[in-house]
Ligand code: OGA
């Protein structure tokens with residue numbers, strides 16, 4: 001079966017399309033090994049035409065580790081699949097500037113999922129159920145290549161620095177905090193992560209930045225914030241980026257440890273329905289993992 005898996009790299013420093021595999025079927029060890037290797041190498045894998053339902057999406061995701069529970073649900077919930085959708089249960093579209101739209105709007109800025117958690121996420125797995133006729137692409141940027149291209153002076157300036165990542169900061173900036181209650185937000189206090197991380201499985205260094213990173217600890221807030229923004233802006237450019245134009249049924253899996261991503265705008269009068277699971281970081285004591 002692994003013999004039929006084809007991995008076709010994108011025209012960028014990251015990303016590959018994977019064909020010749022049906023993710024609705026349980027994944028044998030050999031196929032899992034092949035996918036895992038390809039994922040570590042390319043950091044983003046695109047699986048066209050998979051059409052997973054919630055159950056098979058979760059089963060596939062669990063092959064990669066424990067899943068994070070969804071932050072929009074109250075404590076004690078074990079829901080692990082997010083419904084990233086602009087469609088209400090009754091089929092109507094959400095208000096373009098209502099609290100759910102503002103919550104979703106946060107995703108349109110470069111970020112890495114769950115960097116605002118003490119144990120940040122390992123992978124995210126996103127699948128498309130219904131897509132707009134234009135826009136709504138998801139873009140990915142390679143933070144390994146972004147690190148490699150920095151001048152040695154900048155690399156040593158950043159080595160050893162620690163950034164404060166805060167959901168209140170990042171979502172507050174887009175006005176998107178209202179979907180969560182104060183008690184939910186209290187469960188998401190600011191956390192510290194090194195700006196330069198070594199990937200635990202590949203050993204490659206990468207920048208760990210994005211919209212949840214507020215500033216660098218022990219440095220001037222405004223100046224270090226500007227530095228982080230400049231780094232992000234310069235990192236997220238070709239050839240370190242690619243854009244995925246979704247078709248319903250596609251599934252994309254990325255490595256949050258070394259990739260930034262963002263969703264592109266689309267006409268608010270068109271439905272876009274996506275489902276996402278988040279594979280928890282490997283640390284044993286992770287309060288978000290179920
Ligand atoms: C996500 C995300 C962007 C998009 O699912 O984590 O940021 O294009 N999505 O929906």
Ligand code: MN
Nearest residue numbers: 107111112113
């Ligand atoms: Mn995201």
